[in-house]
Amino acid sequence: MNELPPIVFVVDDDDAVRRALMRLIRSAGYRVEGFGSASEFLDSRPCTHRTACLVLDVQLPGLNGLDLQRELNAASALLPIIFITGHGDIAMTVSAMKAGATDFLAKPIGDTDLLRAIETALRNSSQAVTSRIELDSIRGRLARLTPREREVLALLVEGRLNKQVAFELGIAEKTIKVHRARVMEKMEAHSLVELARITDKVGIALSRSQPTAR
Amino acid sequence: MTIVHAVVIAAAFIAVLMLLTLRRMHARQALARSAAPMNLDIEPSQPRPEKFSFSTHAGATIEHQTFGTPSEQTGSSEVPSSRPSSPQTRPSIRARLAMFSAGRLRRTALRRSAQQGGEESQLAMPDGFRATARPLQEDEQFLNTLELLPFAVLMTNQHGQIVLANAVTEKLFGYSRDALIGASADLLMPAWQANFHVAQPADMISLPSIRPVGAACDLVARREDGTEFPAEITANPISSGSEHYTLTVVIDRTERYELRRNRQQLAHLTRVSTLGELAGSLAHELNQPLTAILSNVQAAQRFLTTQPINLTEVREILQDLVADNHRASEVIRKIRALVKKGEFEAAPLSLASVIGDVALLVHSDAIVRGIRVLLTISPELPPVHGDRVQVQQVVLNLLLNAFDALQSRSTQDRVVVVEATHDSAGMLRIAVRDRGTGFDRDKLDKLFMPFFTSKREGLGLGLSISRSIVEMHGGRIWAENNKDQGATFYFTLPTGVAAKRARSPHQP
Numbered sequence: 001m002n003e004l005p006p007i008v009f010v011v012d013d014d015d016a017v018r019r020a021l022m023r024l025i026r027s028a029g030y031r032v033e034g035f036g037s038a039s040e041f042l043d044s045r046p047c048t049h050r051t052a053c054l055v056l057d058v059q060l061p062g063l064n065g066l067d068l069q070r071e072l073n074a075a076s077a078l079l080p081i082i083f084i085t086g087h088g089d090i091a092m093t094v095s096a097m098k099a100g101a102t103d104f105l106a107k108p109i110g111d112t113d114l115l116r117a118i119e120t121a122l123r124n125s126s127q128a129v130t131s132r133i134e135l136d137s138i139r140g141r142l143a144r145l146t147p148r149e150r151e152v153l154a155l156l157v158e159g160r161l162n163k164q165v166a167f168e169l170g171i172a173e174k175t176i177k178v179h180r181a182r183v184m185e186k187m188e189a190h191s192l193v194e195l196a197r198i199t200d201k202v203g204i205a206l207s208r209s210q211p212t213a214r
Numbered sequence: 215m216t217i218v219h220a221v222v223i224a225a226a227f228i229a230v231l232m233l234l235t236l237r238r239m240h241a242r243q244a245l246a247r248s249a250a251p252m253n254l255d256i257e258p259s260q261p262r263p264e265k266f267s268f269s270t271h272a273g274a275t276i277e278h279q280t281f282g283t284p285s286e287q288t289g290s291s292e293v294p295s296s297r298p299s300s301p302q303t304r305p306s307i308r309a310r311l312a313m314f315s316a317g318r319l320r321r322t323a324l325r326r327s328a329q330q331g332g333e334e335s336q337l338a339m340p341d342g343f344r345a346t347a348r349p350l351q352e353d354e355q356f357l358n359t360l361e362l363l364p365f366a367v368l369m370t371n372q373h374g375q376i377v378l379a380n381a382v383t384e385k386l387f388g389y390s391r392d393a394l395i396g397a398s399a400d401l402l403m404p405a406w407q408a409n410f411h412v413a414q415p416a417d418m419i420s421l422p423s424i425r426p427v428g429a430a431c432d433l434v435a436r437r438e439d440g441t442e443f444p445a446e447i448t449a450n451p452i453s454s455g456s457e458h459y460t461l462t463v464v465i466d467r468t469e470r471y472e473l474r475r476n477r478q479q480l481a482h483l484t485r486v487s488t489l490g491e492l493a494g495s496l497a498h499e500l501n502q503p504l505t506a507i508l509s510n511v512q513a514a515q516r517f518l519t520t521q522p523i524n525l526t527e528v529r530e531i532l533q534d535l536v537a538d539n540h541r542a543s544e545v546i547r548k549i550r551a552l553v554k555k556g557e558f559e560a561a562p563l564s565l566a567s568v569i570g571d572v573a574l575l576v577h578s579d580a581i582v583r584g585i586r587v588l589l590t591i592s593p594e595l596p597p598v599h600g601d602r603v604q605v606q607q608v609v610l611n612l613l614l615n616a617f618d619a620l621q622s623r624s625t626q627d628r629v630v631v632v633e634a635t636h637d638s639a640g641m642l643r644i645a646v647r648d649r650g651t652g653f654d655r656d657k658l659d660k661l662f663m664p665f666f667t668s669k670r671e672g673l674g675l676g677l678s679i680s681r682s683i684v685e686m687h688g689g690r691i692w693a694e695n696n697k698d699q700g701a702t703f704y705f706t707l708p709t710g711v712a713a714k715r716a717r718s719p720h721q722p
Contacts (some may be wrong), residue, residue, distance in 0.1 A: 013581075014502050016538050020509035023531060026518035057583045059498075086498040086505075087577070108505040111512035 005052070006051040006122050007031045011041045011068070012061050017107070021055060021084075021114075030122075038063035044072065046079070049136075051129055053102070053121035055114070058085040058092060067090070069099050078128045080121035084109055107166050138202045144186045152179040153187070157196045215522075368465040369397045369452075374407050377459070386466060388438035391456045399462065403435045403447060406462070434465060436508060444471045474705050482555050482677050488614065488676070491554055495579035496549055503542040510535050548575060551603055554612070558686070562597035562710045565634045565642060573632070576617070584628050585617055591634040598642050598707040604683045605707065608691075611676040612646040612703045618669060619650025619700065627699070641689070641706045651699040653693065661693050680705070 008030045012018040018034045025032045035041040038060050046052065054072075058065035067085060072079055080102040085092070093104045095142040102124065103117040145153065148169075155165045163178065189195035360367050360380045366387070369378035379394045387394075387402050399406040409431060435445040446465040451458060489496065514531045517524050548571050566589075573587055580587050598605070609632070616630040627649040637643035653661065653668075660666045662681040667674030677691075684705045685693040691705040 014506070016506040016534065016541065017502055017509070020506040020513065020538075023513040023527065024509040027513040027520075027527070059578065061581050061586060064581075064584070086501045087494055087582075107501055108508040111509070111516070112579070114509075169225060 004047065004050040005031055005032060006126070008053055008055060008118055008122075009041065009046060009079075010034045010055045011012045011036075011038060011060065011065075012055075012057040013037055014057070017057075021109075024111055025055070025118065028111075028118075030118065037061065038068040038071075040063070041068065046077075049129060049133060051122055051126040053080045053082060053125055055082050055084060055118070055119060058083055058088060058096070066096060066099070069096065069101065073099060078125070078132060080124050080128075082114070082121055087093065135202055138187075138198055141187050141198075142202065145183065149179055149183050149186070152176060153183045153195070153199065156180060156183070156192065157199050224707070234704040308663050328524075330348040348564045366466075368394070368399065368402075368462050370462065372458050374398050374400065376402075383464070384436065386437075386464065387435070392436075401436075403433045403445065403462075403464070405433050406447070408448075409447075409449075432467065435466075443468045473618065477679075477682060478558070479555075480675070481604065481607060481683060484675050484679050485552055485603075485610075486609075488610060489549065491581055491614070492575060495577070495582065496545070496575065499545045499575065500542055503538040503545070503634070506538045507535060507542075512537065545574075552606060554603065556601075556603060558601050558604070560599055560601055560687075563600055563602055564597050565595055565707075566591045566593055568605050569604060569609055569632055569634065569644070572606050572613060575610065578612055579614075580617065580630075583617055583620070584625060585620055586629050588629065588631045590631065593640055595634055595636070596709045598687075599710045600687045600707055601683075606685070608680040608705060609644070611680050612705075615676065615703070616646050616648035616650070619648045623650060639708045640709050642704045642709060643704055645702050645704050647696065647700065649696075652695040652699070652701045658693055658695070662691065674710070 008025050010018055010021050010025065010032060012021065012034070013036055015036070018036070022032045022034045033044075035044065039062060041054075042063075056065045056068060060068070063071070065085075069081055072081070081096075082099070082102050083093075083096050083104045084107055085104070086107045088104065088106060095103055102121040104111075105113055105117065142150075149167060152165060155168060160168065160172050162176045165180075166176045169176070184190075184195060187195055187198055189198055297712075311663070333663070357378075360378070363380060364382065366378045366383035366385075368383050371377050376394050376397055378464050379391055383389075383394065383402075384391055389397075389402075394402075430446050430448045433445055433447050435440050435447075436442050444467045446467045448465075449460050449462045452461050453459070454715060464555075510531045514528055517527050527676055552575075569589060569591060573589060576587070613630060613632070620628045629646040629649055633645045633647070635643055635645075657668070662677045663674075664678040665674040666678075681691050688708045689706040691703070693701055693703045695701050
């Protein structure tokens with residue numbers, strides 16, 4: 001899934017600044033895409049399953065940089081943000097960093113600072129995207145289970161034996177064996193340990209009363 | 215070699231000139247001493263017009279310089295004798311004034327002709343001069359009137375030489391009448407000839423068309439001591455027999471200029487303090503192109519290290535660098551233009567450009583405050599006639615006021631609209647509309663009064679200065695509450711054509 005090349009998004013309302021920043025980032029070998037406003041960026045629906053980061057001006061007309069950060073966080077977009085600002089104050093910086101910004105740079109920005117920040121951001125993004133892709137895949141596999149298979153899975157990863165599961169669910173042990181084989185197949189697990197590990201990653205609730213959330 | 219020769223010849227020429235001048239000065243002093251007896255000879259029946267009796271203090275000072283006696287003494291010792299109180303004669307002051315003037319004038323004319331001999335052809339022949347001068351210059355009523363006028367009046371002949379000057383002229387300029395008669399009017403008003411006079415008698419017919427009759431213009435006038443002062447000057451051609459004269463009225467406008475300068479200084483101060491408030495925003499406006507320049511240059515450095523070099527990128531970078539640089543200097547120019555202390559300079563102005571410049575200066579201030587500024591100025595509007603800096607000051611003031619009015623408003627209300635439209639004939643109207651809280655009825659009238667303010671840290675000068683600027687341009691400024699929400703400030707400015715028609719040449 002993470003096959004698309006890394007990309008850097010630049011959102012700055014100032015054409016000249018945006019063009020120059022895009023060029024600088026391009027000169028370091030990255031793909032880069034620019035937007036003149038926060039809403040323009042949101043409208044482009046940037047792909048979240050891709051290694052990417054956002055170079056974002058704080059002072060934007062309309063939706064400002066901090067607003068955009070909030071929106072992206074609310075949509076759990078996993079996009080590392082490097083803020084740039086002409087006149088940032090401490091309060092602004094703190095609020096941006098608390099909300100998870102990678103860096104906060106003052107204009108004019110030196111190339112080494114910017115490119116180092118971008119490198120860090122892309123590395124974080126890459127890791128985040130990889131794990132997100134894995135999680136999505138696991139969730140996809142989980143979704144293929146029938147309710148009965150889900151119940152079986154929950155008890156299996158708790159360490160119950162087939163016999164105990166059969167007793168708990170009030171069905172024949174033979175039938176449990178069939179369910180168990182199906183679960184292993186659908187979850188693409190080769191052993192009970194692997195099944196437990198995969199299940200743990202998505203944090204699936206092991207209790208039958210709360211099947212989807214821990 | 216030729217240069218050296220020329221210099222030597224020039225030096226010799228100057229030396230000769232100086233000698234001549236010295237001789238003439240001696241002659242003038244000698245003549246001045248004998249002036250009174252001469253006068254008596256000419257008009258034996260007339261009571262002797264006591265010397266200096268009506269000369270003002272300034273006039274006395276000049277005489278003192280000529281004769282080498284202290285002016286105070288001269289003045290005080292003569293005052294008693296100057297009073298026309300003798301019971302035997304007891305002519306009315308007016309009559310005496312008239313006689314004095316007439317006598318004095320004639321005396322001066324004679325003296326001039328005597329002293330100048332054949333040197334100056336214009337006044338060379340006493341007979342000729344008298345013949346031409348007699349009708350007007352001997353008209354006692356006329357002279358009498360001139361003498362009583364509360365402003366400086368002088369009459370010049372077709373050569374631009376002063377033939378008549380009243381007492382106020384002496385006082386105002388500090389020259390004695392003796393020194394004035396025969397001198398060029400340019401001595402008093404260096405630009406007089408250029409403005410009012412036709413040098414050659416052949417052009418006399420066209421004289422009235424030089425300047426509309428009675429039109430006043432502001433010129434710099436120079437006193438005897440070299441100091442200059444602003445004067446409002448009106449010149450009218452008058453004829454006497456076959457001779458043509460120009461009657462020039464000079465009104466000292468020092469006070470008016472002082473007032474105008476004070477107002478300009480106040481406008482300048484508020485402009486500077488407004489820019490001070492905008493400092494952060496202005497720094498940002500300057501920082502943007504600097505950011506672009508730095509990133510562009512660093513990008514270029516990186517592109518140059520790769521092989522093959524991406525020349526397209528580098529070329530584009532260089533183009534952008536030029537543009538960024540222009541942009542930075544434009545910001546500086548705009549700031550400097552507003553900080554500049556300048557005289558009122560009216561010129562045709564494009565409202566789109568004037569308002570656009572101001573919008574640029576407040577651009578980042580608006581962004582920080584989360585305010586959108588919408589300009590709706592149709593490009594086909596004719597230019598207005600005004601001083602760019604001052605019109606910008608008004609727009610800047612109204613815009614920042616509108617920003618302040620939106621301080622407590624919600625995001626969707628944070629909009630300021632600037633519109634420019636046609637008003638009445640020959641006028642354009644600029645409207646600055648906010649969606650703030652508006653004003654109470656009773657405050658709408660007080661808004662433009664000095665020191666009225668609704669802001670905690672406001673001086674209350676912005677709108678009052680805006681009003682004086684707009685009115686100086688021949689426009690009007692007012693405020694109205696919007697029907698739905700907030701308030702709108704309007705001001706009008708004359709278009710170029712209307713301004714030329716309406717605007718008087720000297721406004722305070």
